[in-house]
Amino acid sequence: MTVAADRLDITFAALADPTRRAIVARLARGDATVNELAAPFAMTLPGISKHLKVLERSGLITRTRHAQFRPCHLERAALEVAANWIEENKKIWTERFDKLDEHLRDVQATTSTASTKRERR
Amino acid sequence: MTDHAPAADELVYTRVFEAPRELVFRCMIEPEHLTHFWGPSGVSAPLETIAVDARPGGAFETVMVNDTDGSRYPTRAIFIEVTEPERLVWEEPGNGVVTTSTFRDLGGTRTEVTIHQANVPAAFRSPEARAGFSTSLDRFAAYLAKLG
Numbered sequence: 001m002t003v004a005a006d007r008l009d010i011t012f013a014a015l016a017d018p019t020r021r022a023i024v025a026r027l028a029r030g031d032a033t034v035n036e037l038a039a040p041f042a043m044t045l046p047g048i049s050k051h052l053k054v055l056e057r058s059g060l061i062t063r064t065r066h067a068q069f070r071p072c073h074l075e076r077a078a079l080e081v082a083a084n085w086i087e088e089n090k091k092i093w094t095e096r097f098d099k100l101d102e103h104l105r106d107v108q109a110t111t112s113t114a115s116t117k118r119e120r121r
Numbered sequence: 122m123t124d125h126a127p128a129a130d131e132l133v134y135t136r137v138f139e140a141p142r143e144l145v146f147r148c149m150i151e152p153e154h155l156t157h158f159w160g161p162s163g164v165s166a167p168l169e170t171i172a173v174d175a176r177p178g179g180a181f182e183t184v185m186v187n188d189t190d191g192s193r194y195p196t197r198a199i200f201i202e203v204t205e206p207e208r209l210v211w212e213e214p215g216n217g218v219v220t221t222s223t224f225r226d227l228g229g230t231r232t233e234v235t236i237h238q239a240n241v242p243a244a245f246r247s248p249e250a251r252a253g254f255s256t257s258l259d260r261f262a263a264y265l266a267k268l269g
Binding site: 092093104105 | 241
């Protein structure tokens with residue numbers, strides 16, 4: 001719950017596309033130019049550029065402004081922030097279950113002493 | 122042992138509680154119960170911030186308050202299905218995640234609760250991600266590539 005939800009949404013949306021996931025996976029191995037990124041895909045350069053723009057807007061990748069071929073770079077922190085959602089989510093449910101377990105014990109301890117004549121079906 | 126085997130691409134959490142199904146189900150939709158457990162450790166869900174309209178289209182709203190620094194995290198979901206005492210389905214409009222809670226009567230006073238979460242983007246469902254993705258980024262990248 002530490003991440004602004006809208007930011008997470010943008011990251012999720014950016015990664016919802018298989019081409020963009022493949023680009024991110026490639027960039028995890030190192031920086032690459034648009035041409036290098038386009039190579040494995042049967043896609044035009046403008047097609048790839050479109051995907052890169054989405055990834056750039058999401059903050060997942062950055063592009064060097066000054067270098068001639070403007071290599072793309074994966075912003076690992078942004079990816080981690082998004083993926084941590086799962087871990088955090090798991091933790092929340094685990095702790096919720098722990099507390100619910102405790103609460104159910106409390107509730108039942110109270111009701112069983114209070115209503116001895118409770119009928120059972 | 123749920124109605125259907127969980128798909129590999131769903132997040133699933135299961136727990137068995139020593140309590141009758143009707144009670145466990147009510148805990149999930151009644152603010153007086155929710156306030157006792159909805160916030161994870163270190164976080165409270167004050168009763169006055171919980172609003173539950175348990176019917177399809179109804180809202181499920183809470184505010185979780187950090188006990189240490191007082192920061193507030195509002196949550197909002199919309200019920201899709203409410204089948205007492207078996208099933209609850211809600212969707213968070215903010216991120217599209219659909220959460221299905223299933224309550225299974227195990228006999229006696231034992232109830233199995235299963236939380237299924239769907240619509241979590243595929244990239245975040247990997248075992249690597251679940252296991253703590255920040256330490257295995259390269260494996261995660263490989264996983265992303267496999268999703269194709």
